[in-house]
Amino acid sequence: MVSKKQTTIQDIAKALNITASTVSRAMNDHPKISQATKNMVIEKAREMQYQPNAMASNLRKGKANTVGMIVPRINRHFFSNIINGVESILNPAGYNLIICQSEERVSKEIENVKTLISNRVSGILMSLSIETQDVKHLQKVMNHRIPLVLFDRVSNKLPISCVENDDELGAYDMTIHLIDQGYTNFMWMGGPRNVFIYKNRYCGYKKALESRKLKPAQMQIFEGHPTLQVALDFMRNYLEHNKAPDVVFATSDYMAMGAIQACQEKGLKIPDDIAVAGYANEPFSELISPKLTTVEQYSEEIGKAAARLLLEEMLSENDEVIPRKTILRPRLIVRESTVKSKQE
Amino acid sequence: MVSKKQTTIQDIAKALNITASTVSRAMNDHPKISQATKNMVIEKAREMQYQPNAMASNLRKGKANTVGMIVPRINRHFFSNIINGVESILNPAGYNLIICQSEERVSKEIENVKTLISNRVSGILMSLSIETQDVKHLQKVMNHRIPLVLFDRVSNKLPISCVENDDELGAYDMTIHLIDQGYTNFMWMGGPRNVFIYKNRYCGYKKALESRKLKPAQMQIFEGHPTLQVALDFMRNYLEHNKAPDVVFATSDYMAMGAIQACQEKGLKIPDDIAVAGYANEPFSELISPKLTTVEQYSEEIGKAAARLLLEEMLSENDEVIPRKTILRPRLIVRESTVKSKQE
DNA sequence: GTGAAAGCGCTAACAG
DNA sequence: CTGTTAGCGCTTTCAC
Numbered sequence: 001m002v003s004k005k006q007t008t009i010q011d012i013a014k015a016l017n018i019t020a021s022t023v024s025r026a027m028n029d030h031p032k033i034s035q036a037t038k039n040m041v042i043e044k045a046r047e048m049q050y051q052p053n054a055m056a057s058n059l060r061k062g063k064a065n066t067v068g069m070i071v072p073r074i075n076r077h078f079f080s081n082i083i084n085g086v087e088s089i090l091n092p093a094g095y096n097l098i099i100c101q102s103e104e105r106v107s108k109e110i111e112n113v114k115t116l117i118s119n120r121v122s123g124i125l126m127s128l129s130i131e132t133q134d135v136k137h138l139q140k141v142m143n144h145r146i147p148l149v150l151f152d153r154v155s156n157k158l159p160i161s162c163v164e165n166d167d168e169l170g171a172y173d174m175t176i177h178l179i180d181q182g183y184t185n186f187m188w189m190g191g192p193r194n195v196f197i198y199k200n201r202y203c204g205y206k207k208a209l210e211s212r213k214l215k216p217a218q219m220q221i222f223e224g225h226p227t228l229q230v231a232l233d234f235m236r237n238y239l240e241h242n243k244a245p246d247v248v249f250a251t252s253d254y255m256a257m258g259a260i261q262a263c264q265e266k267g268l269k270i271p272d273d274i275a276v277a278g279y280a281n282e283p284f285s286e287l288i289s290p291k292l293t294t295v296e297q298y299s300e301e302i303g304k305a306a307a308r309l310l311l312e313e314m315l316s317e318n319d320e321v322i323p324r325k326t327i328l329r330p331r332l333i334v335r336e337s338t339v340k341s342k343q344e
Numbered sequence: 345m346v347s348k349k350q351t352t353i354q355d356i357a358k359a360l361n362i363t364a365s366t367v368s369r370a371m372n373d374h375p376k377i378s379q380a381t382k383n384m385v386i387e388k389a390r391e392m393q394y395q396p397n398a399m400a401s402n403l404r405k406g407k408a409n410t411v412g413m414i415v416p417r418i419n420r421h422f423f424s425n426i427i428n429g430v431e432s433i434l435n436p437a438g439y440n441l442i443i444c445q446s447e448e449r450v451s452k453e454i455e456n457v458k459t460l461i462s463n464r465v466s467g468i469l470m471s472l473s474i475e476t477q478d479v480k481h482l483q484k485v486m487n488h489r490i491p492l493v494l495f496d497r498v499s500n501k502l503p504i505s506c507v508e509n510d511d512e513l514g515a516y517d518m519t520i521h522l523i524d525q526g527y528t529n530f531m532w533m534g535g536p537r538n539v540f541i542y543k544n545r546y547c548g549y550k551k552a553l554e555s556r557k558l559k560p561a562q563m564q565i566f567e568g569h570p571t572l573q574v575a576l577d578f579m580r581n582y583l584e585h586n587k588a589p590d591v592v593f594a595t596s597d598y599m600a601m602g603a604i605q606a607c608q609e610k611g612l613k614i615p616d617d618i619a620v621a622g623y624a625n626e627p628f629s630e631l632i633s634p635k636l637t638t639v640e641q642y643s644e645e646i647g648k649a650a651a652r653l654l655l656e657e658m659l660s661e662n663d664e665v666i667p668r669k670t671i672l673r674p675r676l677i678v679r680e681s682t683v684k685s686k687q688e
Numbered sequence: 689g690t691g692a693a694a695g696c697g698c699t700a701a702c703a704g
Numbered sequence: 705c706t707g708t709t710a711g712c713g714c715t716t717t718c719a720c
Contacts, residue, residue: 006488008697019707024699032705049487054462055408056697059399059712074427080419087445096459099443101431115440118398143393144350257631284628287601352713363691368715376689400713403696692719703708 007050016044027052058120067310068116070100070109070126072153077283078299079127082151085303086125093311095122102129113137116146123147123310128155130195147313147321151306154196161313163306163326167197170295170330171204174249174277177293179212181338183247183275186219189234189259190251191226198226201251201279220245224255231258239266244274247338253278253285253294260288260337275338290336297330351394360388371396402464411654412460414444414453414470416497421627422643423471426495429647430469437655439466446473457481460490467491467654472499474539491657491665495650498540505657507650507670511541514639514674515548518593518621521637523556525682527591527619530563533578533603534595535570542570545595545623564589568599575602583610588618591682597622597629597638604632604681619682634680641674 009023016023018037025033026041044050058064067090071079087097098121102109109129116124117140124146135157141148142158150162178186188205191198209216222238224230231250239262250256256278260270268274270290278285278294285292305326313321353367360367362381369377370385388394402408411434415423431441442465446453453473460468461484468490479501485492486502494506522530532549535542553560566582568574575594583606594600600622604614612618614634622629622638629636649670657665 006697010697020697021699021708022706024697025706028699034705037705049484051458051461051488053403053464053697054459055399055403055464056712057699059397059403059696059714060698060700062712064399074418075421075424077419080424083418084445096442096444096463098440100440101428114395115398117395120397120399140393144395284631287628287632289633350713354713364713365692365715366690368713369690372715378689381689397713400696401715403698403712404714404716406696690720692717694715694717696714698712699710701708701710704706 006053007045007048008053009050012041012044012048012050015048016040063120063122064096065094066096066098066119066121067314068098068100068112068119068121068124070102070112070116070124072102072104072127072129074099074101078152078280078297081299082127082303082306085300085305086307087303088300089304089307089311104129104131106131106134110137113141117141117144121146123149123314125149125151125306125310127151128153130192133194147310149306149310149313151302152197159323161309161321161323161325163302163309163328165197165297165302165330166327167200167330168204168207170279170297170332171201171249171251172208173204173330173332174279174293174295175205175208176212177332177334178247178249178275178277178338179208179214181247181275181340183338184214185246186214186216187245187248188216188219188221189231189248189255190221190223191255192223198251205249226252226255228254228258228261231255232262233258235259235262236265239263239268244268247275247277249277251279253280253282253292256292256294256337257284257288260292271336271338271340275340277338281333286335293335293338294333295330296333298328301328350397351389351392352397353394356385356388356392356394359392360384407464407466408440409438410440410442410463410465411658412442412444412456412463412465412468414446414456414460414468416446416448416471416473418443418445422496422624422641425643426471426647426650429644429649430651431647432644433648433651433655448473448475450475450478454481457485461485461488465490467493467658469493469495469650469654471495472497474536477538491654493650493654493657495646496541503667505653505665505667505669507646507653507672509541509641509646509674510671511544511674512548512551514623514641514676515545515593515595516552517548517674517676518623518637518639519549519552520556521676521678522591522593522619522621522682523552523558525591525619525684527682528558529590530558530560531589531592532560532563532565533575533592533599534565534567535599536567542595549593570596570599572598572602572605575599576606577602579603579606580609583607583612588612591619591621593621595623597624597626597636600636600638600681601628601632604636615680615682615684619684621682625677630679637679637682638677639674640677642672645672 009020013020013023023041026038100112135155154162193199206216248259256276260276278292281294281296285294353364357364357367367385370382444456479499498506537543550560566578592603600620604620622636625638625640629638
């Protein structure tokens with residue numbers, strides 16, 4: 001049976017000779033409604049194929065039980081795992097997620113923010129695009145009193161709660177591991193250092209070198225978009241004209257992969273001729289040969305932590321929330337690509 | 345300047361000594377409003393940090409310019425690429441996306457459907473969970489007159505538009521390629537055949553063998569959850585007790601990877617001792633060694649095609665839409681894992 | 689070109 | 705325990 005118009009609580013009320021309020025209360029399991037009425041209403045609702053109109057209810061309540069989430073790209077394991085972590089906390093708490101992609105562009109990010117504000121989401125979780133410098137749009141979110149939590153790509157220009165990896169530590173640990181393996185001539189291959197995480201990783205790298213009396217300034221640095229192709233092109237060209245370093249530390253597994261391919265094309269054996277380390281523990285990193293030494297970031301945990309912070313802010317009676325920071329410790333994963341075979 | 349309450353068109357109207365209707369019309373660029381008024385309103389709106397309340401406007405208009413999308417898992421490249429394809433069509437057309445994950449469970453899928461109906465989305469795009477057999481919840485969507493398009497994991501139990509890969513053809517092409525390489529003793533490694541796509545791939549495989557007078561019935565078949573671990577466990581055990589086949593055709597790159605690892609543990613050379621083919625062209629498939637022969641499914645195209653179908657149905661005046669089917673042709677990608685080295 | 693008024697479907701005082 | 709009433713913020717006829 002298909003009716004042109006959707007069933008409303010009015011229709012149910014009419015059919016049952018009661019009022020809309022009673023129906024509404026029954027559907028929401030209000031304590032003061034008799035069990036008999038509830039059963040009756042629920043039965044009728046099913047019969048009439050009633051589906052509550054969330055727009056109306058949200059409008060009335062002044063907010064939707066919806067959380068907006070803005071990520072640079074959804075098709076990166078790192079981010080999609082974070083999304084999973086977020087859902088695992090927010091769904092049980094009764095929230096739905098609207099996911100937006102900024103595609104690493106500020107303009108799109110600003111659009112996304114507007115959409116989310118317009119939809120009166122209960123809170124926003126976001127990771128900034130690579131381009132983002134100015135944070136006026138974040139200020140706007142705060143002006144609208146919408147709880148906001150940043151994760152991974154954060155900003156310290158505003159007092160906002162955030163969840164970060166200790167990228168400095170991750171890179172530090174990796175560098176120490178590499179030094180301990182006996183490598184001394186490093187190449188740094190990083191993403192743009194205006195992005196916090198890449199800057200922090202670089203700092204950790206530098207600190208580790210300095211702590212062991214090595215001079216980072218004398219070593220090769222390459223900075224570019226963190227993709228396989230960019231790294232491959234650079235490395236091919238580099239090896240054409242220069243002597244290979246002992247070890248390449250790339251701040252992305254994709255860059256590491258590019259470096260590996262360039263080296264293998266040149267006939268260099270990894271790790272015996274040159275070692276390569278990555279960052280992020282992408283799924284492919286343990287499937288390739290040699291298996292890639294990298295850093296695990298516990299992306300799902302990041303999502304959970306961010307969701308928990310947001311949840312607290314959304315549920316807080318208090319209007320002014322003190323921004324909090326959660327810093328997660330990444331874990332070094334040593335695999336084949338940086339450990340010389342015994343016989344050497 | 346932060347006000348407790350959000351700015352509404354009423355506030356703007358009052359500030360400008362005009363009515364809310366005029367403000368509304370100005371904001372929506374109504375043709376009969378003078379340019380002067382429009383400028384004035386827009387200026388004031390910015391000044392007062394106005395953000396339209398989408399809930400109110402949607403309620404009034406009876407629908408949101410939002411499309412719901414249900415996928416089994418978001419952290420699979422296949423699905424996240426489809427999502428990208430969908431966004432590339434739907435965003436420019438003015439729609440937002442609510443993305444839900446069924447996590448391969450019918451119960452969650454049904455929940456998702458309810459949420460989307462409640463939010464009065466303008467349309468729904470979905471790929472069924474592996475568990476889904478009964479399609480009552482799809483019927484419900486149709487009863488609510490919400491345009492619906494299925495993709496990839498479709499059902500033919502109801503007249504619904506859908507976008508599919510020609511999985512039979514993909515598997516057929518692959519099998520013919522393998523036969524042409526000289527392999528005759530096959531092992532089939534597939535996902536559960538109650539799922540359309542796996543069944544179809546099996547059909548293509550079988551047809552190809554039969555067309556070349558090979559007997560599929562006499563060959564090894566393994567069916568299991570399409571993951572690396574499942575395939576690895578099976579293959580380890582199999583090789584312990586049996587002679588290796590000439591070639592393994594896995595309906596998922598992950599399964600292929602599991603098979604490869606098991607073979608390599610046993611000291612079998614790929615493809616010289618045993619060839620392995622996969623399906624889906626996962627990113628890692630061209631990063632591993634040997635590079636994996638597989639089938640590209642053009643996931644982004646699937647998303648685009650589904651979004652286009654949905655868009656037409658959403659814009660159609662006509663209430664009864666004739667369901668349409670788009671079938672995409674996958675492409676065989678021959679790499680190292682199935683092509684014997686010359687010297688053999 | 690703009691105003692007045694009604695209503696989308698639901699919830700939440702306030703009554704009784 | 706249930707009914708009455710008002711209103712969330714916006715759009716859209718119908719006036720003028």
